[in-house]
Amino acid sequence: MNVPTAQTWQSVQKEVLRRIHAREWKPGDLIPNEAELAKEFGCARTTVNRALRSLAEGGLLERRRKAGTRVAAQPVAKATLNIAVIRHEVEDRGARYGYQLALREARIAPTHISAALGVGVQERLLHVMALHLSNDAPYALEDRWINAVHVPDALKQDFRSVSANEWLLQNVPYTRGEISFSAKPASAENANYLNCPEKSALLAVDRLTWDHDQSVTVVQVLFAPGHQMRTRI
Amino acid sequence: MNVPTAQTWQSVQKEVLRRIHAREWKPGDLIPNEAELAKEFGCARTTVNRALRSLAEGGLLERRRKAGTRVAAQPVAKATLNIAVIRHEVEDRGARYGYQLALREARIAPTHISAALGVGVQERLLHVMALHLSNDAPYALEDRWINAVHVPDALKQDFRSVSANEWLLQNVPYTRGEISFSAKPASAENANYLNCPEKSALLAVDRLTWDHDQSVTVVQVLFAPGHQMRTRI
DNA sequence: CATGCTTTTATGTTCATACATAATAATATG
């Protein structure tokens, strides 16, 4: 018998992956328990646990106490998108980053904005619009409202050289947030900034962040036509 | 002194998170090493390691041997999107799922498809288009090419009741893949299937999967206008 | 037969200890 000895959790994981990919363990199958695998591989149960846990986090295995571990019947591919500071995103692509503040006003917000931020309709909030450039071409349009009740310091910033994007990240913590991806037709204003035809299909990323129970900011980033967000699965 | 005793890795993690959110440890700061934290919390170093490792995986901490652990200066928000079987996606929203096969043909593919799949331009591939419905309304249009050289069994399937989406997941393993998100204007054909105006902004998800060195399938899923993919960060 | 209690079991976690590894700092050497 060819007993695969595996003393590291990575090698255990590799062997488990091999068996899944080779369909020795098929989708839905119950696999041997940790103790058995540990014995087979000649390593500690802790090591097997580490390997299987990490595969379960990735969605390839499903584990339940007492019930055991099974290969996910329909593995949900998890696509992890890195939402970085836009400047870094541009620079990482080897392009020259540019930034233009388009609008900065402190005023009473549209009701859907104050509702989303959970503040009174009478509150003055900070509205910032900015254009991010890649090699002088429009890259993304950022349309942001900042909860000035929770983040009064934002009112002191002019956001002319440092984007609200970066200033907030450096200065205001958040504990949780929601993000959504969608496609939107370019408005006349969008089209003007992004230098594209009106009604072009734009990739939109909407974010709403919170610091405990206080909203911080709501932002929509519209990317220029053709933009792709990529990742591996 | 109020010494926070924390015997579980979750409680250690919680306290570390609290300190980061409270800016006791600021972005870029070096935090105490594992041994010190273990002493402070009155737990084993293993426990601290587990807590910090998991925060590092989430991008909130940066760790380097010998150099120590620091709070990420500009935490890259990681948005993890679950790419599930479309039927499940619809049913999870509490809607009735419907499926219509629109096209199924085995033929020589356009060059950009055979190039993407890494097969000869003369090879006959399987082309499948299908409409996914949610409460009888168009939900998503799936346009797929299957590498019939690597997956000859696909040619035996008619995909009239089971979507290629689900059949492949059940029957053909893949070891890696690429996924990209973008916005596209609806073609006349798209608009016809999705029952929307031509040139509507559609959210497009493009996937290419591989089984080791063999391509499996390339697929584009176009969602009906207004569709959002959401997640928490 | 349905319902609640008890046992069993597989995963989940903690711990102390030991050693591995990568990266930095200190030192020696030409």
Place this chain on the structure above:
DNA sequence: CATATTATTATGTATGAACATAAAAGCATG
């Protein structure tokens, strides 16, 4: 002084043992 070598250090990982916990299965009781 530049470069190679060595020591130091913080994270990374492996181990066996123990206990915790959730969930299934078995059992008893009405």
